[in-house]
Amino acid sequence: MSNRTEVEVRLNVNGRDYRVRVEPRRTLADTLRDNCGLTGTHLGCEHGVCGACTILADGEPVRACLMFAVQCEGMELRTVEGLADGDRLHPLQQAFWENHGLQCGFCTPGFLMLATGYLEQRPEPDEEELKEMLSSNLCRCTGYQNILKAVKQAAAEMRG
Amino acid sequence: MGVQYYNPACMKPASFDYLAPRSLEEALDYLAEHGYEAKVLAGGQSLVPAMNFRLARPAVLVDINPLSELDYLEETDHRLRIGTLVRHSTFEKPVCQGPTGRLLAMAARHVGHWPIRVRGTFGGSLAHADPAAEWCVIARLLDADLVTRSSSGGRHIPAEMFFQTVFTTALEPDELLLEARLPLLSSDTKVGFQQFSRRAGDFALAMVAVAFQIEEGKVMNPRIALGGVSDRPLRAPEAEQMIEGADPGDPSFRAAAETAAREIEAIGDIHGSASYRRDLVRALTRRAFEQAITIS
Numbered sequence: 001m002s003n004r005t006e007v008e009v010r011l012n013v014n015g016r017d018y019r020v021r022v023e024p025r026r027t028l029a030d031t032l033r034d035n036c037g038l039t040g041t042h043l044g045c046e047h048g049v050c051g052a053c054t055i056l057a058d059g060e061p062v063r064a065c066l067m068f069a070v071q072c073e074g075m076e077l078r079t080v081e082g083l084a085d086g087d088r089l090h091p092l093q094q095a096f097w098e099n100h101g102l103q104c105g106f107c108t109p110g111f112l113m114l115a116t117g118y119l120e121q122r123p124e125p126d127e128e129e130l131k132e133m134l135s136s137n138l139c140r141c142t143g144y145q146n147i148l149k150a151v152k153q154a155a156a157e158m159r160g
Numbered sequence: 161m162g163v164q165y166y167n168p169a170c171m172k173p174a175s176f177d178y179l180a181p182r183s184l185e186e187a188l189d190y191l192a193e194h195g196y197e198a199k200v201l202a203g204g205q206s207l208v209p210a211m212n213f214r215l216a217r218p219a220v221l222v223d224i225n226p227l228s229e230l231d232y233l234e235e236t237d238h239r240l241r242i243g244t245l246v247r248h249s250t251f252e253k254p255v256c257q258g259p260t261g262r263l264l265a266m267a268a269r270h271v272g273h274w275p276i277r278v279r280g281t282f283g284g285s286l287a288h289a290d291p292a293a294e295w296c297v298i299a300r301l302l303d304a305d306l307v308t309r310s311s312s313g314g315r316h317i318p319a320e321m322f323f324q325t326v327f328t329t330a331l332e333p334d335e336l337l338l339e340a341r342l343p344l345l346s347s348d349t350k351v352g353f354q355q356f357s358r359r360a361g362d363f364a365l366a367m368v369a370v371a372f373q374i375e376e377g378k379v380m381n382p383r384i385a386l387g388g389v390s391d392r393p394l395r396a397p398e399a400e401q402m403i404e405g406a407d408p409g410d411p412s413f414r415a416a417a418e419t420a421a422r423e424i425e426a427i428g429d430i431h432g433s434a435s436y437r438r439d440l441v442r443a444l445t446r447r448a449f450e451q452a453i454t455i456s
């Protein structure tokens with residue numbers, strides 16, 4: 001398999017199959033946005049630092065700007081578009097809303113996916129762990145306190 | 161140190177041919193065929209940023225991620241064998257009993273952030289050879305044996321020879337790093353790892369790893385390795401020599417720290433001057449010894 005020109009790639013995003021034609025150099029983030037029309041995944045720095053592009057690949061948070069779409073066949077990808085169930089927000093989305101966990105909202109999809117991956121693996125995190133996890137992503141507006149509050153509330157809710 | 165890229169004009173990689181080998185042999189054949197034109201794609205957490213900035217423009221990428229046979233951990237002959245594709249996050253919990261596993265876990269939490277650790281690989285970090293990379297410092301501390309393979313054969317490269325300068329190793333363009341072998345330190349070995357970075361997850365301005373034993377009340381077989389202060393991970397041989405046989409405790413730890421700070425050739429850059437880095441080495445060496453003696 002070798003091609004600088006477009007290749008066909010099958011991506012599974014939020015449980016749905018997308019067939020796209022992309023050049024190998026097309027990052028996963030750009031492919032999600034431009035080829036799949038899933039613009040909820042944001043691009044800030046495009047070199048792995050800001051975390052705005054964080055999505056889940058096979059349940060683990062990854063920087064979508066540092067992967068190529070051609071690498072992702074067969075992976076189960078999840079983006080912010082897959083969080084809500086119809087009109088019902090995911091507990092994390094609801095908690096961000098209720099706790100003012102966002103201002104401009106640019107960083108929010110990345111934080112939501114990061115925290116989703118985290119809480120699914122560790123339903124009972126302690127505060128220090130949460131802070132360390134949240135330091136993965138950058139937010140220029142909130143100062144993080146309300147994001148932390150929101151994730152704690154969502155954690156409690158998701159435990160039921 | 162760490163990678164500093166700044167070129168706001170361009171954030172998309174140049175085009176390349178993507179090759180997904182189905183076996184190690186196929187990967188080696190691709191590397192032999194394409195030589196300098198090709199780059200191995202492992203976790204992509206250093207290579208892809210460099211490509212996005214077009215600091216790297218490989219014509220061919222050989223993606224080793226599908227080669228699950230390169231993702232293994234084995235203990236044989238008092239050695240931990242780490243397949244090149246083992247992800248950083250694997251080491252967050254000790255991967256083996258004893259000080260080697262503990263030391264790897266101490267360092268792992270400093271390697272970038274969780275999503276970086278999920279993708280980035282042990283071998284990729286060594287091959288990338290950032291002087292401030294935790295795994296490079298551990299490899300230097302423990303005199304790792306680095307096992308490589310190319311279509312024309314294999315080599316064992318000691319860590320000391322492997323790391324040549326910033327982002328430069330002894331690897332030939334057609335050579336794949338296959339495995340890193342670390343000694344399984346004896347259970348009485350004390351280990352410490354300390355680093356300083358301005359923000360959590362950033363590359364450290366300086367880091368220090370130590371390992372030593374205490375026999376009949378004296379420090380024995382001390383090892384001190386430093387990262388982020390020079391163009392490659394370093395040992396501090398004079399400091400090691402002076403603390404060998406000393407009484408463990410604050411005075412000898414301080415003396416070793418002083419010597420380490422003096423003997424190294426620190427490099428200054430926009431993140432910190434050489435003398436600031438020396439100060440960090442002094443403080444971190446002392447703390448690493450203290451940590452080793454208190455927790456292990």
Ligand SMILES: Cc1cc2nc3c(=O)[nH]c(=O)nc-3n(C[C@H](O)[C@H](O)[C@H](O)COP(=O)(O)OP(=O)(O)OC[C@H]3O[C@@H](n4cnc5c(N)ncnc54)[C@H](O)[C@@H]3O)c2cc1C
Pocket residue numbers: 047048049199200201202203204205206207208209244270271272273276279280281282283284285287288290292293294295331335336337338361362363364
């Ligand atoms: C935001 C951010 C923060 C980071 N912080 C840190 C940090 O604090 N500490 C740290 O150590 N690292 C840090 N990193 C880098 C990260 O650890 C990378 O994972 C690592 O440097 C490279 O490993 P990789 O598997 O991602 O390799 P790649 O990016 O895929 O490859 C890196 C280089 O190694 C070569 N290569 C990879 N594997 C092999 C092989 N088996 N044989 C031959 N050549 C090979 C590639 O061709 C390339 O030149 C950070 C990265 C980011 C994006």
Ligand code: FES
Pocket residue numbers: 042043044045046047048049050051052053054063064065066
């Ligand atoms: S856009 Fe991917 S980490 Fe910033």
Ligand code: FES
Pocket residue numbers: 101102103104105106107108138139140141142
């Ligand atoms: S809400 Fe604006 S960057 Fe986080």
